[in-house]
Amino acid sequence: MWRLEGIELENFRSYRGTHKVELGGVNIIWGRIGAGKTSLLYAVEFALFGRQLEVKERVAKLVDLINTEAQEMKVAVTLKKDGDVLRVERRLSRRGAEKVMLVHNGVELRGRE
Numbered sequence: 001m002w003r004l005e006g007i008e009l010e011n012f013r014s015y016r017g018t019h020k021v022e023l024g025g026v027n028i029i030w031g032r033i034g035a036g037k038t039s040l041l042y043a044v045e046f047a048l049f050g051r052q053l054e055v056k057e058r059v060a061k062l063v064d065l066i067n068t069e070a071q072e073m074k075v076a077v078t079l080k081k082d083g084d085v086l087r088v089e090r091r092l093s094r095r096g097a098e099k100v101m102l103v104h105n106g107v108e109l110r111g112r113e
Contacts, residue, residue, distance in 0.1 A: 005078045005080050006020065007020070007047075007077055008021075008076040008089075009039075009043055009074070009075055011072065011074070013065055014036045014039055015039060015067065016067050044077055046090060047076060048077065063096065065092065066093075066094060072093045073091070074090070074091045085105055085106075088101075088102055089102075
């Protein structure tokens, strides 16, 4: 089974600038209201699936995931399984341009890979 090892955020929702979250065996996410706990979960969902529940339910638009002070955001997650490492990265600009990049064991996957 793939295990989530880390999350990297750049201008995602309430996170301005670049933030890295390293995860271990058991993790507790806590903080005050508005600190960004839910945003971490939304970031994983967006990175892996390119969508987010609030957007799916038409409560928000994808560009609403970009921090209000930025023109572009990036979310990346690192997954590990039996020595394999997979990095999934998504970028989204206010103009709606979206880019997805997958890197498996240091090799960028392209096209049908």
